[in-house]
Amino acid sequence: MPKNTPENLIGFIPRNGYDQLLEDMGWNNVVIYPIPSDASNRRYFRISAGDKCAILMDAPPDLENVKSFVQIARHLKDLGFSAPEIFGENISDGFLLLEDLGENTFTVSLRGGMDEKKLYTLGVDALVALHKLDSAKTSPPWLLTYNDEKLLLEAALFPDWYMPGVGIDLNESERKKYDSLWLDVLPKAQTINPTLVLRDFHVDNLVLIDGRTNVNACGLLDFQDALSGHPAYDLMSLLEDARRDINPQLKTEMLAYYHDKAKTKDMDDFTRAFAILGANRHAKVIGIFTRLFVRDNKAVYLKHISRVWGLLEQSLLHPDLVDLKNWFDKNVPAKKRITPGDKS
Numbered sequence: 645m646p647k648n649t650p651e652n653l654i655g656f657i658p659r660n661g662y663d664q665l666l667e668d669m670g671w672n673n674v675v676i677y678p679i680p681s682d683a684s685n686r687r688y689f690r691i692s693a694g695d696k697c698a699i700l701m702d703a704p705p706d707l708e709n710v711k712s713f714v715q716i717a718r719h720l721k722d723l724g725f726s727a728p729e730i731f732g733e734n735i736s737d738g739f740l741l742l743e744d745l746g747e748n749t750f751t752v753s754l755r756g757g758m759d760e761k762k763l764y765t766l767g768v769d770a771l772v773a774l775h776k777l778d779s780a781k782t783s784p785p786w787l788l789t790y791n792d793e794k795l796l797l798e799a800a801l802f803p804d805w806y807m808p809g810v811g812i813d814l815n816e817s818e819r820k821k822y823d824s825l826w827l828d829v830l831p832k833a834q835t836i837n838p839t840l841v842l843r844d845f846h847v848d849n850l851v852l853i854d855g856r857t858n859v860n861a862c863g864l865l866d867f868q869d870a871l872s873g874h875p876a877y878d879l880m881s882l883l884e885d886a887r888r889d890i891n892p893q894l895k896t897e898m899l900a901y902y903h904d905k906a907k908t909k910d911m912d913d914f915t916r917a918f919a920i921l922g923a924n925r926h927a928k929v930i931g932i933f934t935r936l937f938v939r940d941n942k943a944v945y946l947k948h949i950s951r952v953w954g955l956l957e958q959s960l961l962h963p964d965l966v967d968l969k970n971w972f973d974k975n976v977p978a979k980k981r982i983t984p985g986d987k988s
Contacts, residue, residue, distance in 0.1 A: 657689075658676075658687060658689060658700060658702035658739070659702060659738075661737045661739065662700060662702065662734075662737075662739045664734070665732055665733075665734045665737075665739050665741060666700075666732075666741070668732065671691065671693050671741070672693060673693060674691045674693045675692050675693070676689045676690075676691050676700070677691070684866075685703065685708050686701060686703040687701075687703075688700070688701055689702065697744045698741050698742060698743065699728065699741070699742040699743070699744050700739065700740070700741055700742075701713070701740040701742055702738065702739060704738050705735070708738060708868075709868055709869075710733070710735050710738050710739075710740060711735050712868045712869070712870075713740065713868035714730055714733060716868055717729075717730055717742075718730065719784070719840070720840075720867065723774070723782065723840075724773075725859065725860075725862075726745065726851075726853060726859075726860050726861070726863045726864060727864045728742040728743040728744075728745055728863075728865075729742070729743040730742060730743075731743065745851045745863035745865070746851055746854065748851060748852045749847065749850065749851050750767065750847035750848075750850045750851070751847045754847065754888075758852075760891075760894060761894060763850075763852065764882070764883075764890075764894060764898050765901065766850075766862050767845070767847075767850055767862060767882050768882070768901055768902050768905070769858070769905070770850075770859045770862040771845070771875070771878055771879055771902065771906075772902060772905040772906045773859045774839060775839050775875040775906055776906065777839070779838055779839060782838075783838045783839060783840060783872035787840065787872045788871050788872065789838070789871060789872045790843075790873030790874070792830040792834070794871070795826070795833075795924050796823060796826050796830065798924060798927075798928040799823075799826050799924050799927050799928060801927070801928050801930075801931025801932055801935065802928065802930055802931040803819055803822055805931040805935040805938065806931050806984070807975075809934040809937070809984035810982055810984055812975070812976065812980060818971070818975055821971060822971060825967050825968045829965060829968065830920065830924070832916055832920060832964060833874055833916070833920040833924075834873075834874065835873070835875070835913075835917070837875075838872040838873055839872070839873070839874075839875045840872065841870060841874070841875075841877045841878055842864065842870050842878055842881075843870060843871065843877065843878070844866045844867070844869070844881065845879075845881045846882055846885045847882075847887075847888065848866075848887060849865040849866040850864065850865070851863030851864075851865060875906070875914075876917040876918040877921045879899075879902055879918070880922045880925065883895045883898055883899065884922055884925075884926070884955045884959075886926070886952045887948055887951075889951065916962065916964055919959050919961075919962035919964070919965060920959075920964065920965065922956075922959040923956060923962075923965055926952050926953075926956035926959060929952050930949055930956065932945075933945040933946060933948060933952070934949070934984050937984055938984065943985065946983050946985060947983075949983045953981050956972075960972060
């Protein structure tokens with residue numbers, strides 16, 4: 645076992661090589677506690693040594709982009725937001741030593757009975773603060789764009805994984821039509837005033853930080869895939885959460901609150917982009933959750949597919965998405981909108 649690993653280790657340990665990073669940072673005789681993992685290939689461990697505490701990220705470099713995490717984390721901190729400070733890094737081996745923002749994710753806080761509206765308001769406040777910043781600051785030249793090509797690749801996860809996962813054999817003509825319909829609408833979700841889009845902005849990735857005020861109380865996690873894109877995306881991700889039901893009244897209130905604080909200039913453009921990007925994300929997520937089940941033997945995400953189908957159906961009601969709605973109705977009728985592996 646690596647020399648920094650104590651006998652009272654709880655759970656499994658990171659890949660070999662992290663001990664050198666800890667030693668270089670002066671972290672000796674540490675205690676390591678695994679943190680529940682997400683759908684990625686990253687693993688996280690809470691480590692302590694005396695009165696010091698930090699998070700160790702274990703991200704295999706052939707599977708995860710650690711360099712991007714560091715770059716976006718520092719960018720967010722430069723912009724004034726509560727991303728974890730990078731204490732130490734071993735990019736080549738895929739290890740980072742991060743500031744511990746605490747265990748009170750919004751999900752944990754909600755389960756503990758904290759006021760839902762208060763938490764969502766804080767999340768929206770963080771987005772408003774980000775979106776009010778000049779695009780030149782939030783979207784520097786090195787930040788890649790959330791362009792139509794990228795969005796189309798994500799939409800492709802639905803026919804490529806979900807449809808065969810539920811026994812639907814899609815012919816070549818309809819497959820090409822699917823791509824074509826997306827390419828017709830995706831340009832309407834682009835913007836001349838892009839912002840930093842974190843892409844997984846939801847309650848699992850937001851942390852309520854004790855001792856900090858205003859938007860600094862909102863800790864940010866899981867942002868390594870951030871791109872430059874439309875401000876509607878992260879708001880949609882927060883309010884149309886694949887993993888939890890949100891009261892429609894709360895969603896309406898938070899949308900109105902965002903527009904009031906952000907001073908949205910073109911409501912039609914924003915609403916259109918919200919629906920298009922929502923449909924795109926929900927189709928992607930259904931595909932991803934199916935892939936996790938079929939390819940990776942991770943069935944835990946299947947319980948959310950019914951909810952995401954509901955979100956997708958709601959998004960497709962927007963007038964600009966009528967042709968896509970017709971495609972879904974034709975190729976995946978209601979009786980086929982099932983959970984992969986469902987034997988009923």
